[in-house]
Amino acid sequence: xIVRIRSETDLLYNGLLGIIFYLLQLFLLLVxxxxxxxxxxxxxxxIRRNFNKVQFLLLRYSxxxxxxxxxxxxxxxxxTTTLSFEGQEGWxxxxxxxxxxxxxxxxxxxxxxxxxxxxxxxLPFGKGTSGFRKMATAGWQTNAIFVFNSGSPFTxxxxxxxxxxAFNNTVGAATPDRPNQIAPASVPNPSIAQWFNPNAFVVPxxxxxxxxxxxxxxxxxxxxxxxxxxxxxPLKESLKLQLRAEFFNLTNTPSYFVANNQNSDATTNKxxxxxxxxxxxxxxxVRTNPNYTPRAIQLAFKLLF
Numbered sequence: 001x002i003v004r005i006r007s008e009t010d011l012l013y014n015g016l017l018g019i020i021f022y023l024l025q026l027f028l029l030l031v032x033x034x035x036x037x038x039x040x041x042x043x044x045x046x047i048r049r050n051f052n053k054v055q056f057l058l059l060r061y062s063x064x065x066x067x068x069x070x071x072x073x074x075x076x077x078x079x080t081t082t083l084s085f086e087g088q089e090g091w092x093x094x095x096x097x098x099x100x101x102x103x104x105x106x107x108x109x110x111x112x113x114x115x116x117x118x119x120x121x122x123l124p125f126g127k128g129t130s131g132f133r134k135m136a137t138a139g140w141q142t143n144a145i146f147v148f149n150s151g152s153p154f155t156x157x158x159x160x161x162x163x164x165x166a167f168n169n170t171v172g173a174a175t176p177d178r179p180n181q182i183a184p185a186s187v188p189n190p191s192i193a194q195w196f197n198p199n200a201f202v203v204p205x206x207x208x209x210x211x212x213x214x215x216x217x218x219x220x221x222x223x224x225x226x227x228x229x230x231x232x233x234p235l236k237e238s239l240k241l242q243l244r245a246e247f248f249n250l251t252n253t254p255s256y257f258v259a260n261n262q263n264s265d266a267t268t269n270k271x272x273x274x275x276x277x278x279x280x281x282x283x284x285x286v287r288t289n290p291n292y293t294p295r296a297i298q299l300a301f302k303l304l305f
Contacts, residue, residue, distance in 0.1 A: 049078040049107065064122035072114045076107035106153040106215040108260060114149040139232035144225070151219035154260040156181075156196075156212050159269035161203045178210035179203055179271040185217055192256050192285040195219070198278035201271045219258035222289050224249045232304075242302040252295035257287045 053074040060067050079100050126138025158177045183200040190196065196217055204210040228246040235241055259265055266281035 049076070051076045051107075064124060066120040067117075068119070069115070069117040071116075074111060074114075076110040077104065078107045079103040079105075102209075103214050105213050108153065108215065110153050110215070112150045112218075114147075116145065116147050118145040119143070135233065139234070141230040141232070143228045143230070146223070146225045148221065148223040150221050152257070152260065153215035153218050154258045154268055155214050156185075156201050156217065156271065157269050158203050158210075158271040159264070160266070161271070161273065177204065178212050180210045181212045181216075190220075192220075194283050195258065195267075195285050196283050198272070198283040202274040203271050215260070217258075220256045220285065220289075222255040222257075222291060223253060224255070224292070225251050225253070239303070239305045242304055244298070244300045244302055246298040246300070248296040248298070249293055250295065254294075255289040255292040256285045257289040257292075258285060259287055 051074065053072060055070060055072045057070045058068060080103060121142045123140040123142065125140060126134050126136075129137065156179055158179045161177075179201040180203075181201055183197060185196045185200040187194060187197050201212060226246070226248050227250045228244060230245075231243040233241045233243070258267060260268075265286070266279065267283065267285060267287075270279045270282040272278040272282065
């Protein structure tokens, strides 16, 4: 077994960001649309990222059977993944004078758990035979791979009310807003019909900042199982034809997903007003994972030389 541990921290001060915001101000002056961005350029701005990872690897080969697996635990923390003027990554609808305190949380790229197991088996049939029997029974190989990883983080935002942020008419000050979290967001048995508690969030009072943390919730996990069967037909000493039957997502298991950058999705954006019942679409998952594909069967020939 191999164990790998990795940790890194990145810190970027003023320099590049200061230049970018200064150029942005000049551009806005030229088009006569100067807005208040001084609160970004006059403060000491920094982007902070911390990433830690532990990986376990296992590989074994014996009598035509190869078995391998790896597990990775990681945690990525930052205060902004990209400079977003829509507020979902920070900067837009949180206090720009207190970025680190309000925005430091799970990164958009945080994938906490990932497990992969795979095997290849060169079937022992046809050994010691010749002619047609060898052609029919020898050269078979099976392959399988199973992948599982935990869900991606997402942020609850309000993009359906007419509320405005505390920083009105400034860059990124339009909705979506950060709502107030007034109760635990978890539910006993989360499902695509109700992934989190929709009563846990309410629209904040006008001109106030909501207290909902960035990327505080995680979407459903992703998993799939692939299987394949190969048959080799030797043509010459260094040339063979391979018949391949491949089954992707053999179990036809769906994997769902909560998008973190879709302001039009009611799943994460249709926050109720205080004292009002939540909309049934708030908390309901309507998307499949971008990496998900329904069961697919592929037959192919491959020439190896």
